[in-house]
Amino acid sequence: MIRAGLSALVAAAFLLSLSAGKAWIAPWAFADGTREGLVLLELRLPRALLGLLVGALLGAGGAVLQGYLRNPLAEPGVLGVSATAALGAVLAIFLGAGGQPLVVAASAMAFGAGAVALLALVGGASGLQLLLAGVVLASLAAALTSLLVSLAPTPFALGEIVTWLMGALTDRTFLDVRLLLGPALVSFVLMAAAARALDALSLGEPVAASLGVDLARTRLLVIAGVGLGVGASVAVTGVISFVGLVVPHLLRPLVGPEPSRLLLPSALGGAALVLLADSLVRLVPGAAELKLGIAMALLGAPFFLWLLWRTRTELA
Numbered sequence: 001m002i003r004a005g006l007s008a009l010v011a012a013a014f015l016l017s018l019s020a021g022k023a024w025i026a027p028w029a030f031a032d033g034t035r036e037g038l039v040l041l042e043l044r045l046p047r048a049l050l051g052l053l054v055g056a057l058l059g060a061g062g063a064v065l066q067g068y069l070r071n072p073l074a075e076p077g078v079l080g081v082s083a084t085a086a087l088g089a090v091l092a093i094f095l096g097a098g099g100q101p102l103v104v105a106a107s108a109m110a111f112g113a114g115a116v117a118l119l120a121l122v123g124g125a126s127g128l129q130l131l132l133a134g135v136v137l138a139s140l141a142a143a144l145t146s147l148l149v150s151l152a153p154t155p156f157a158l159g160e161i162v163t164w165l166m167g168a169l170t171d172r173t174f175l176d177v178r179l180l181l182g183p184a185l186v187s188f189v190l191m192a193a194a195a196r197a198l199d200a201l202s203l204g205e206p207v208a209a210s211l212g213v214d215l216a217r218t219r220l221l222v223i224a225g226v227g228l229g230v231g232a233s234v235a236v237t238g239v240i241s242f243v244g245l246v247v248p249h250l251l252r253p254l255v256g257p258e259p260s261r262l263l264l265p266s267a268l269g270g271a272a273l274v275l276l277a278d279s280l281v282r283l284v285p286g287a288a289e290l291k292l293g294i295a296m297a298l299l300g301a302p303f304f305l306w307l308l309w310r311t312r313t314e315l316a
Contacts, residue, residue: 002254006268010052013275017048020279047169049177051275053184054169054237057229059270060263062244064191067198067259068222069131073307075244076230079119079130079223080137082241085112085234086165087141087148093160094148104164105179105235112231115141119223130219167238167293169278176236183232190225191263194218198259240293242300243270249307 018027018040025044030037061076069078076082088111089104097103115137122133145165152158197218200208209215233240247269248262255265274292277299281290 002251002265003268006265006272009272010268010275013272013279014048014052016279017051017275018044021282042173043171046172046174046177047278048275050169050172050180050237051278052271053177053180054233054240055243055271055274056267057184057187057233057270058240058243059247059273060188060191060267061226061229062270063248063259063262063266064194064198064222064226065244066248067262068194068201068218070202071131072249073245073304074131075242076226077138077239077241077244079115079134079226079230080139080141081112081115081119081134081227081230082234082239083138083141083145084115085109085231086239087111087145089164089235089238090145090148090161093157093164094152096157101175102179105176108235109183109231112227112234115231116223116227119227120220130223163291164238165293166291167240167296168289168291169237170289172236180232180236183228187225187229187232188267190221190228194221194225195260195263197221202257202259238293240274240296242296242303243273245307246300246303247273249303 015027019025021044023036025036025040027040030041030045058076062074065074065076065078066072068074085108089108091111092100092104092107097107118137119130119133149158149161152161197208197213200211200213201215201218203211205215244266248266251265251269252262255261274296277295278292281292281295284290
């Protein structure tokens, strides 16, 4: 029932994403051959498809990480993959490839893959070691990104970098959709393959090992699945945060705490959240459009503080 409701919400949010904007367009306008139909087909449809994929990847990634680390405050950015993928894109823009989306995206995914490999090498066998490695990697990537921003060769390059780091689905094309689709499918398969093992890990690593769970294999599935999905998402949209934190928390009371049961609802919930948020940022008054990454940060940061307060109250 919950999955059916979430699927209906995603469908409604997708149609809203096609229609919403400074000028509203009916979702069936693409069949009319008008200018509005061309806008719908060439601009809004790839934007909606990207919102669907990115939200699903981030929502599912948050559910998987919270299950693996057994930490309700975990989310995809905690592994440092988002920050490292962003560093790759910023480096490409810094070197003058800002006008070549394929080069920027390839650089971001390459750096994201490098982050996954580094985490697999130094992350250790436990969730705590992986978490600490991710925090260190995120801090290093953020510092290097700040260094590149401070050394930007031209004001134009600086503007490109800052705009990209804000995160948005604006002006994306079907090329971006094709670029994301393959890594997204592989990411979903890897995360789904780890789901049952994550249920056993909720009882603790010693108990999971006694039940026959291969901890090293599960760790690699989690790192590769989340890392690939988040790295590819950052490559095409920039950094969009807090989706993986907010969605699993909202759905856990409805579907239960088991990661295997939470994975698909979190993917659907993440897709709906990103699609709805992206529709709303287009309706903010003014000539310029509010960046999606900023909107999600404004939503997610208070939610994170509330979770910290609630966790502290429960432990008191």
